[in-house]
Amino acid sequence: MPTPSPPKPILVFLHGAGTSASIFRLQSRRLAAQLSPHFDLVYLDAPHACPAGPGVLPFFEGCGPYLRWVDDEAPERERAYWAEGEGGDVDRLVREVRGLGSSGGSGRRRVVGVVGFSQGAKVGMEVVRRLEGMGRMGEEEEGNGVDVKVVVAVCGTAPFQGGGDEREKGFRGSLEKGVVKAASVHLIGEDDPWRPESEKLVEFFDEARRKVIVFEGGHQMPAAEWVNTQAVRVVLDACGL
Template identity: 60%
Template sequence: MKPKILLLHGSGTNASIFGLQSRKLAALLQPHFDLVYLDAPTPCPPGPGVLPFFEGCEPYLTWMDDSGAVPEQAYWEGEAFEKLVGEVRGLMALEEEEGGLVGVVGFSMGAKVGMEVVRRLEADDNIEEGGEKGKTGGGVKVVVAVCGTVPFRGGVASSTTAASEGDEAREKAYRASLDKGRVKAESVHLIGDGDPWRAEGEKLVEFFEDEGRRVIRFRGAHHMPADDAVNRQVVRVILAACKGV
């Protein structure tokens, strides 16, 4: 068995749809890694660009309600997120011959979920190891954030979906989240130049350590990049981060 990479879909899709959306990247990763796609827990309407291409591919699922600071905080503190962290820990605890988890790829909302999972694992491991500097969560070497949104949709002048009356609460929660510390694992941030949520993707970069992060910009909107050269570049970074695994 090969090392594993976890793939987390965006809001309003599901693991099967994301398997098709990520097929170009997946084809390049599969010779080196086993790919694990997980479904989000909560049904919701289809996400941007899902219809009509994936009509009839229900259920459409989301990780959380991030329409405001209060419901998003409830997710981070709730049972669904704890269950996800437990599932990821299970992937990392597999026997060596079965291939443990070494990377996370998240799209849109799945990017901030992946970031928070790895940050949580790193924090837990630091406690277990007595605060060892540079310790990364359970062997996760790299996080790939594609067109990511940022915790609490904060840090930007005007969030795409934020109601004006909720901006202050979002910003306060965003700052508190950022203050929890940066992810130590290496990171790759794919940002589409025409993405309506581009400003949030730029802010998500700040949640990762400076020295281990890379930003790749591509021509496109809120979708997985189709350009072969971009996908090959991402895979090269992943392979370099996982060298020796």
């Protein structure tokens, strides 16, 4: 009998606010087409219902429920989301991501990266930061199906986005917790109204291991092939493929 091929490593996809995993599959299809030969792509749904997000209607009319990871409309609501503990949304997502990695007859499936759009990008940042913290505390054996090497942040927003003293205080407090050590590539829409947020999110990643690509477009997944190809190259290099 032929030897089974080892399982592909996993990339976790986190959608933006007011969409869903199924919608994100369509939105990210150009990037996914280049990644899927090398990785298993796992799309997760956020836990909270909300109105449809920017640009979702009318194209995705009737494709609800529309979901979001965090209520970030006010600093106090967002602060509750980032709180650590067994009952916290972020820690539940961390456990879900860790649970994706498993051992099987043909080898171990490993989660090696996160792709996040808009709100999903900042949530992905925090998930990876906490996973890296577990490794530093010697807890890697518990989550041995996770070895995050790369983050792709597309039109990301930052923790405590927006202006005001309370938001700025929250942003700085979050940044003081440290930066993500994994390699990262940041795809930023030139005309994205949330571009300043995308640029703030870059600060949460290791300066020596991050790459920023500005593309023509707004708050959207990039359509240009060269943008997706450059992002995929960063992912493949980070994963040694």
